[in-house]
Amino acid sequence: MNANPRALAMLLSGLIPAILLTAEAAPPPGRLLASQCAQCHGTNGRSVGDIDSLSGESAREIYEEMLEMKYSTNTNDIMHRQARGYSDAQIRLIADYYGSLNSGGGSGGGDDGEHDDD
Numbered sequence: 086m087n088a089n090p091r092a093l094a095m096l097l098s099g100l101i102p103a104i105l106l107t108a109e110a111a112p113p114p115g116r117l118l119a120s121q122c123a124q125c126h127g128t129n130g131r132s133v134g135d136i137d138s139l140s141g142e143s144a145r146e147i148y149e150e151m152l153e154m155k156y157s158t159n160t161n162d163i164m165h166r167q168a169r170g171y172s173d174a175q176i177r178l179i180a181d182y183y184g185s186l187n188s189g190g191g192s193g194g195g196d197d198g199e200h201d202d203d
Contacts, residue, residue: 113182113185114178114181114182115175115178115179115180115181115182115183116182118171118175118178118179118182119178119179119182119183121167122139122179122183126138126139127140129186130142130183130186130187139183140183140186140187141187142183142184142187143184143187144180144181144183144184144185145180145184147179147180147183147184148176148177148180148181151164151168151171151176151179151180152168152173152176154167154168155168155169155171155173155176
C-alpha cells in the first residue's frame with residue numbers, strides 16, 4: 086500500500102497543533118495532589134487563618150517537613166495522618182509544585198534542585 090505524501094502531510098499538520106495544545110493544557114505535576122493541601126493552607130499555599138502558609142517555603146523545606154510528619158510517632162497530629170497517605174514520590178511532587186509557585190515557576194522551589202532521597 087502506497088501512502089499519499091500529500092495526505093500524510095495534511096494529517097500530520099492537523100495533529101501537531103492538537104498535540105501541542107494538549108501539552109500546554111496539562112496541569113503542573115503535583116497540582117492535583119496539592120489541591121488537598123489548599124483546604125487548610127490556602128490557595129497557592131497562602132493561608133488566611135491560623136494554619137501555617139506554605140508560600141515562601143522552598144520545595145526542599147516542604148518535602149523534608151512532610152517526611153518528618155509522615156514518619157512521626159505522633160499519630161494524633163493531623164499532618165501525620167495526611168502525609169502518610171502519600172508516597173515519598175507524591176510528597177516530592179507536592180513540594181515541588183508549591184516550591185515552583187514560590188520561585189516564580191522554576192522547578193525545585195528555590196532549592197538547589199538536588200534531592201538526597203532520589
